[in-house]
Amino acid sequence: MFISQIVLILDSNVENSSYAKEFFKDSSIIKAITSDNLAGAYEMITEYEPDLIIAHDNFKEDISDICSKLREKTNFYRPVIMVLSGVQDIDKKINLLRVGADDFQDEAIDKKELSLRIFAHLRRHIDELTDHTTKLPYVSLSYRILKRNLKMRKDELYALMYLDIDNFEPYKEIYGHIAAEKLLQTFIAIIRTSVDEKDFLGRVGEDEFIIFTVSEKAEKIATFLSYYFDMVSPKFYTNEDINRGYLILTGDEKVGRRVPLASVSIGIASNSHTKDIGFEELVNNAVSIHKLAKTKVGSFWVSDRVKITAGEQEKVTEKKILVVEGDASLSYLLATTLEMQGYNVEALNYSEYLKETVNAFIPNLIIFDINEVTAEKDLEICKHIKKNHPHIKIIVSTTDCNKEKILDSGVDLYIPKPYELMVLFSWISRFLNYEVLQ
Structure with a gap:
């Protein structure tokens, strides 16, 4: 199952933190991780970039200083920080909120209420980083989810697909924003029919997307997307443009440009050649292979399953x-x-x-x-x-x-x-x- 959210529970009493983990036992997309020491917690933040941090006020270090350090460690992104404390002092609450905490609750809070608050925080956090039109995570969240799942599934064979719609901008310029949005929504709907709950779909650009899946499925998905998009996309053009086979884009100085009809380009990179491939290397490989796919006419996909020789690369560039x-x-x-x-x-x-x-x-x-x-x-x-x-x-x-x-x-x-x-x-x-x- 694909893990989309991570909760870090920071509690010096290991046994005490187990009840919070119980909140997520029935969730297939949320994973809870725990640490009973600050050094270990900071390492987990760097490695997993959790969406929510639950910090218990039972460490020797002052909880305000802990919150301040948590914010320093997460300055490249902003997780939700919830503090649970047995000390209900108003000045302490105000100071904690000032140094970076998002929520402050009594340690004795009802477990059902705590559970509802935690899931409400997670829901709002995801909503803030999700495109409300497509219901897909934005680029920052997409890559964060991808990065953490690579670490959790390092012993599996997987593939990253980088795909986009060719000639989308000229289409939008000629047909307008509303028509372009409908074309984009249709493309996303086609993608959704090709993936399941074990795969991840994220948006990394206006018409650019990533799919993280198992290696054996990637090429099948690419073949389906290329075929189905080519079958559906002509419905978004006038008969005149379909019969002509291209668009005419008029620019400055009376320049007339021939623009091909929209198509799909897909690049597939996997860990089949290198099991310990890192996040940046995998993404860079997928982007590079995607560029090769874009040199072809019409919908096309390229996979790294067959290695590309240096001579072939030189020929393209x-x-x-x-x-x-x-x-x-x-x-x-x-x-x-x-x-x-x-x-x-x-x-x-x-x-x-x-x-x-x-x-x-x-x-x-x-x-x-x-x-x-x-x-x-x-x-x-x-x-x-x-x-x-x-x-x-x-x-x-x-x-x-x-x-x-x-x-x-x-x-x-x-x-x-x-x-x-x-x-x-x-x-x-x-x-x-x-x-x-x-």
Whole structure:
């Protein structure tokens, strides 16, 4: 079962603390841990980051000093601190609340009332860190829950899935916030149908989520999510956009951009290769694998079950640009500037040998200047390139302002001439250095 909340009971009398643990014996998502000494309690706070700390006033050290130190130890997050004391002095209560306690109760409090207060604190604590629209924990709580469960399940085989909706922001820009929220809610509903109470689902970004599950289920979940989202998502588009197969996003300077329809990218990292993998390493692995999934067209998932070779990684990250520009001086300027930015650049003055050059060079991006005389032929070449190399981004510049006709040929971005070079360079940076990370 997945532990989502932890209660730390700090009590010098070990036998006395057992009754508080009884409150959680029937809960499958709350775990109670105890410590009869302050040093051990501080270690547990660092390791488990408990949501609620119940501190009994039966230590040699003053309970106010203990509360103050507990707040110091938890300054990176804020747990609820409840103090139980046999001394009912109003000044002591005020001072405890001032130094960081959230609640102060008599040691002789009725056990039923104490139980209700504890669960009320836990409920409010979770509510404060939960997105009320999706009912999912925010990023800080999501990673805290993940971190503590990794420690508790270190001897098991598990997997972390990092997933998001590709092209969600362009969809929201065109269709609006309400439509985007409905798409997001549908995606979350699909995810919920694929997981159970033994799995954990958290939200770590606007359209980014994590799923923690057992290794044997991860790829099945990924396959289901990819298939089902692709089956449902067309209902969120107009017939015109569905028939066209992409969106047209209009930007500054009359730029027209071809944006693919929404899809899902999923990265899966597990401890199948390294049993003692840490929290940060697991998350970083999942994020890195997710980036590989985003280099593919459409819904796609990638798992670390089959190791990726160094050669394959280099193939994904290498940045090559092919410039097709009839103006020799502009072609030289573009090639030189892009090389100075660290790109590997090839240049052609005509499109006659473009197909052959693409097959040999395999660029990540093509800057293609099309003139009116050869426009029909050049757009057919764009279609051919996209059909055989769908991962290649194509930017077309021309005086022809038939934006939809150009984008229909598979072009990713249309920039009307004349254009500012900084506008072009900005789009190149977005395509090659930014959008793979979205």
